[in-house]
Amino acid sequence: MELPYLEPLTIRPLADPVIPEPPRRGEPGGEPCGICTHQATPAVWENEHFTLHPPVHGSLPGAVWLASKEHVDSFKDLSREAAAAFGPLIARVEQAILGLGGVGRVHLYRWGDGGAHFHVWLLPRPLGMLQASGAMLPIWEDVLPNVTDEELADAARRIAAAL
Numbered sequence: 001m002e003l004p005y006l007e008p009l010t011i012r013p014l015a016d017p018v019i020p021e022p023p024r025r026g027e028p029g030g031e032p033c034g035i036c037t038h039q040a041t042p043a044v045w046e047n048e049h050f051t052l053h054p055p056v057h058g059s060l061p062g063a064v065w066l067a068s069k070e071h072v073d074s075f076k077d078l079s080r081e082a083a084a085a086f087g088p089l090i091a092r093v094e095q096a097i098l099g100l101g102g103v104g105r106v107h108l109y110r111w112g113d114g115g116a117h118f119h120v121w122l123l124p125r126p127l128g129m130l131q132a133s134g135a136m137l138p139i140w141e142d143v144l145p146n147v148t149d150e151e152l153a154d155a156a157r158r159i160a161a162a163l
Contacts, residue, residue, distance in 0.1 A: 002131045010014055022041045026071065026116035035117045036069050044153070045160035049082040050089060052163075054156030055121075059144035061155035062097045062124035064091070072118050075110075098160035100155060104129050107137050 003009075026033030034040045037053075043051035046069075053065050066089070072078055078086065094106045103124040110120045125137050132140040 002138050003136065004131070006056060007053045017036060024112075024114060024116045030116070033071060033115060033117050034131065035115070035119070036071055038093065040067070041153075044156045045163055047085070047089075049079075049085050052093065052156065052160060054153045056149045056152065057146055058152050059141050059146050060124055060126070061121065061147055062103060062159065063141070063152065064093065064097070064156050064159055065119050065121045067117060067119040070118070071116075072121075073116050074118055089124075090120075092163055093159065096126050097122060098161040099162055100124070104128060105132075105133075107134075109138065134143050 004117075023030030026036065027032045030038075041053045041056055043053050045052040049069055051067050051069060053067065053090075055063050055065060068078060070079060070082060075086075077084065090108060093110075097103055097106045104127040105125045107123045107125060108120055109123065123137050123141060125127055125132050129140070
């Protein structure tokens with residue numbers, strides 16, 4: 001695995017801890033939740049528990065994010081029914097992304113620092129792009145040239161149609 005940067009890199013000094021941490025979007029005292037206030041990209045697919053969305057300003061057609069309809073923070077907070085539906089749904093989304101062609105692997109990521117509403121990202125690693133294996137994929141995604149938002153939305157609609 002390779003970083004998309006040439007040497008020498010300089011390590012940034014660690015900042016002092018911020019305690020208490022500031023509220024995230026969707027938490028009391030924070031900005032409103034973009035998912036709940038419909039400020040997020042429109043869903044291309046939904047069922048009773050989840051919605052599927054395309055990203056904007058991205059470089060990987062086939063990248064999508066899946067959000068719970070329940071305003072919960074993490075896996076541990078999902079209702080029993082949503083938690084039971086999550087695994088089989090992720091498998092179907094992965095299969096649909098692979099069906100786009102040109103995809104080596106599909107990576108599932110969950111970062112919880114931006115907003116307090118459960119959502120995960122599925123990112124397709126382009127076939128043969130071994131430099132972007134594993135944890136390197138989101139780093140490479142940030143530096144690859146963006147495709148148009150329409151290309152991202154079109155790929156997401158094709159994934160939704162396969163569901």
